[in-house]
Amino acid sequence: MRLSRPFIRLPYEFDATRLAAEVDQFSKPRWMPHPSGLPGNSAIALISSGGGDNDSFEGEKRPTPHLAHCPYMRQVMASFGEVLSRSRLMRLEPSAEVSLHVDFNYHWFSRVRIHIPIVTDPRVIFHCGPERLHMAAGECWIFDSWRRHRVVNDSAGHRVHLVIDTCGSARFWRRVQTLVEDPAAFRMTHVPFEPGRTADLKTERFSSLPVMAPGECAALIEDLIADFSANPNNDSTLVTAYAGLLRGFAQDWRELWLLHGHRREGFASYRRLIERTREKLHPDRRALTTASNGIGVNAVFAQRVLNAALAPDARMT
Incomplete structure (x- = not known):
């Protein structure tokens, strides 16, 4: 999600x-490797798709069994009063880093990540823009x-953050x-920690529709067009x-949506439109780039719209 400045402290x-102390209960085998294979990066899912050990952005989000053993973490997460999406413990080993990247898929267009450092060192540095x-x-x-960012752990110890994804209510963004x-x-x-209190959590139940609503599709596309149109270096x-x-x-x-809506009979037509459009993209993935952060438009359009327009089961049916 785009913010008005690189970092904002809440x-x-x-x-x-x-x-x-709650982190310490998890032995090394419990930590999942990074989905992109980044060395020295691992995580424990606390809220995930279906409540399992996964990195999926899809489906209903539920607390995992790991969170049941972390009463204070649950209280911390509930303290924001927001509907929560994927949330996890993220660990960075000594001398490891999260390499420079931008979060530009569909999930990140409308969600912000809250970071709460748990185990850290002054030599752990977060770079953003x-x-x-x-x-x-x-x-x-x-x-x-949306800015290019990375994290470097130049210390001799592990860095562990609690990270919480949310879209945020109007109340959250006003603050x-x-x-x-x-x-x-x-x-x-x-x-503070309140012994004996089980905090209630609100988690995403409907993060996406089987078929993306046409109004959302148009809004995502217009935002992207405005961005790459503003880049003076583009042809x-x-x-x-x-x-x-x-x-x-x-x-x-x-x-197609007006004809089929979410009916399964229309899935093949939606897929054909997606693939026809994908084939028309310029073979140079960076033929156009965004003005805001220099990301190739092909990648943003694919991740934000084409790959998100149909739910996984609709893509395969």
Whole structure:
């Protein structure tokens, strides 16, 4: 999600010592390797698709059995009062890093990641856009994942963060906006551990439809067109051609949706439209790039729209 600045600290403090004690119960085999194979990166799922050990963005999100053994983590997650998506413990081994990247798939268009450092060191540095900082244990941060970012652990110990994904309610974003516009409004709230309390969590149950709604499809495409149209380095003829291609996809998607909606009988038609459009993309994946972060438009369009327009079972039926 795009933010107005690379990093924003939220006004919460958590008991990092208590959180670290809950982390310590997990032996090394319990940590899942990074889905992209990044060395030194591993995670434990706390809220996931179906409540299992997976990295999926799809489907209903449920607490995992791991979270049942972490009462304070559950209280921390519930303290935001938001509907939560994928959430996990993320571990970075000594001298390892999260390499430079941008989060540009469908999930990240509307979700922000809350970071709560649990085990860390001043030599663990988070880079986002032109800025860099160390997130101290027990603090609470969000960052702009649309900017290029990376994390470097230059210490001799593991770094562990609790990370919580959410779209955020209007209440959440009003508070963020207040923090940005009026730093004097920053009033720290300490969230202590409450023994014996089982906190209620709200988790995503309907993160996507079987078939993307035409209004959402058009909005995602218009946002992307505005971004690559603003890049003065892009070829103007190709900009015009791509704008027509993407808008044409949105128009044809709406026509099919009005005919079939979510009915299974229409899945093959949706798939054919997706594949026809994919074949029309320029063979140079970076023929056009976004103005905001220099990402190739082909990749963004594929991840944000083409790969997300149909649910997994609809893609295969």
